[in-house]
Amino acid sequence: MAGDGRELGTSETPEAASGAVVHHSEPVMGTVVTITVVGGDLDRDGIRAAVDAACAVLHQADDVFSTWKADSPMSRVRRGELDLTRAPDVIGEVLHLCEQARSDTAGWFDPWAMPGGVDPTGLVKGWAVERARDVLVRAGVAGAMVNAGGDLAVWGTAPPEPVGAASDPPQGPSPWRVGIVHPWRADAVARVVELGDATGAGAAVATSGTYERGAHLVDPWSRRARCSLASATVIGPHLALADAFATALAVGGDRVLAAPWRTGGGYEAYLIRPDGSELATPGVATVVAPLPHSQRN
Amino acid sequence: MRRAPVVLGATLAGLAGVFAFHTHPTSGVLAPLPGAPGSGGSAGSGGSGKGTSRPSTTPSTSTSPTSPSSHPTSAPASSTTTTAPSSASATGTAIQYGYGVLAVKVTVSGKRITQVSVPELRTADSYSQTLATQVIPMLHSEVMSAQSARINAISGATYTCEAFAQSLQAALNKVHFR
Numbered sequence A: 001m002a003g004d005g006r007e008l009g010t011s012e013t014p015e016a017a018s019g020a021v022v023h024h025s026e027p028v029m030g031t032v033v034t035i036t037v038v039g040g041d042l043d044r045d046g047i048r049a050a051v052d053a054a055c056a057v058l059h060q061a062d063d064v065f066s067t068w069k070a071d072s073p074m075s076r077v078r079r080g081e082l083d084l085t086r087a088p089d090v091i092g093e094v095l096h097l098c099e100q101a102r103s104d105t106a107g108w109f110d111p112w113a114m115p116g117g118v119d120p121t122g123l124v125k126g127w128a129v130e131r132a133r134d135v136l137v138r139a140g141v142a143g144a145m146v147n148a149g150g151d152l153a154v155w156g157t158a159p160p161e162p163v164g165a166a167s168d169p170p171q172g173p174s175p176w177r178v179g180i181v182h183p184w185r186a187d188a189v190a191r192v193v194e195l196g197d198a199t200g201a202g203a204a205v206a207t208s209g210t211y212e213r214g215a216h217l218v219d220p221w222s223r224r225a226r227c228s229l230a231s232a233t234v235i236g237p238h239l240a241l242a243d244a245f246a247t248a249l250a251v252g253g254d255r256v257l258a259a260p261w262r263t264g265g266g267y268e269a270y271l272i273r274p275d276g277s278e279l280a281t282p283g284v285a286t287v288v289a290p291l292p293h294s295q296r297n
Numbered sequence B: 001m002r003r004a005p006v007v008l009g010a011t012l013a014g015l016a017g018v019f020a021f022h023t024h025p026t027s028g029v030l031a032p033l034p035g036a037p038g039s040g041g042s043a044g045s046g047g048s049g050k051g052t053s054r055p056s057t058t059p060s061t062s063t064s065p066t067s068p069s070s071h072p073t074s075a076p077a078s079s080t081t082t083t084a085p086s087s088a089s090a091t092g093t094a095i096q097y098g099y100g101v102l103a104v105k106v107t108v109s110g111k112r113i114t115q116v117s118v119p120e121l122r123t124a125d126s127y128s129q130t131l132a133t134q135v136i137p138m139l140h141s142e143v144m145s146a147q148s149a150r151i152n153a154i155s156g157a158t159y160t161c162e163a164f165a166q167s168l169q170a171a172l173n174k175v176h177f178r
Helices: A044-065 A073-078 A089-104 A121-138 A239-258 A282-286 B003-015 B126-148 B159-174
Strands: A009-013 A021-028 A031-038 A143-148 A151-156 A176-181 A189-195 A203-209 A231-236 A268-272 A278-280 B087-091 B095-097 B100-109 B112-123 B153-155
Touching: A009 A044, A009 B159, A021 A044, A021 B159, A031 A044, A031 A121, A031 B159, A044 A073, A044 A089, A044 A121, A073 A089, A089 A121, A089 A239, A121 A143, A121 A151, A121 A203, A121 A239, A151 A239, A151 B153, A176 A203, A176 A231, A189 A203, A189 A231, A189 A268, A203 A239, A203 B153, A231 A239, A239 A268, A268 A282, B087 B159, B100 B159
Parallel strands: A176 B153
Antiparallel strands: A009 A021, A021 A031, A031 A143, A143 A151, A151 A203, A176 A189, A203 A231, A231 A268, A268 A278, B087 B100, B095 B100, B100 B112
């Protein structure tokens, strides 16, 4: 079970150039969140403290927002037992983000259309993941990734040798490389997104699709489960919104591309449609690389 | 709750293996990605996982409407992994997913993942079993492909794959592999 912490935990690897690399898996928010830290100048105690603080942020978010916990503030708000003015401030903050996402997607992401009252679950996980990443950044790490089941936020440099690296590790800061799983090809990561962090603001990737929690994607207009795309990936500065936009694209399909989310926010989309065709917003070409042929076979 | 996988299966039946860039006329704001991967290995090429072994239980293609007819059951059985002296194995946390519980076992030798298997798989009902036998082998291959792609993480995890990836990560952490 995910709640059994014995097999989770932390592994550390000494690394001369960019500090120790630490992987940590934390069961929280109904999933397992994986944290990867490139320590930089931090010693092991410093990294440990930063990871603990990041995990605490995740658990705090779970305590406030869980709709599975009947006594959580969010559950009480949903039932009308707790007025928003008396609820924790973060609930108002998240609902404000939900309103923005609903507006930016022309209503295709709509937490207010969920059965049982407003449900920010589709956005709050990304929001919490990003806050956890920012805790790591403020602690002084050289690089960090917080990954909740494929919806992830990164900052700084990736570990010098990612899983599966060949024997020639790249020198200097490494971009984070995120494989986008192909919806049905047996042997394929469809694309690799490279997330450099030139601006120092971090980056996020979220993917939704018919093959991911398909039945949980609810059409806000018909209130029934619906999927138009095979896979929708959104790359952008903030995971909370990227997650919401990806959900909207997966539910609404191509028409959501015309919604306001694309104007000025720095978000790009990569879509694999049910017929296998791929589409991308123009800015994606700079961050998405096709797999070299040598890596395809 | 169960519509989406069926829809996906119906799509799969006709389209698996199709992986070309169709430049459909859609909204003009979209650009087809460069580098059409038409020469990429097709499903079932079996070549992406060097030194790996396919699961012995190949998915059935005849018993369920959700099974794509072109699913790579014809993948050649590649060489069985031999456990080198430097290899290590670990089984990740059993993770609950939408239709049951699974755990992933990983074997690494040096810096290479040499084998990934699912020693624990419990599903809620027969439908889930059908889905799981269909999905798990595909994920197996994807992990191998991901390795060759030199990536830090996977996005787009399926409902099953999410649990798969989590358990795999836990297993990798246990063997201190990165």
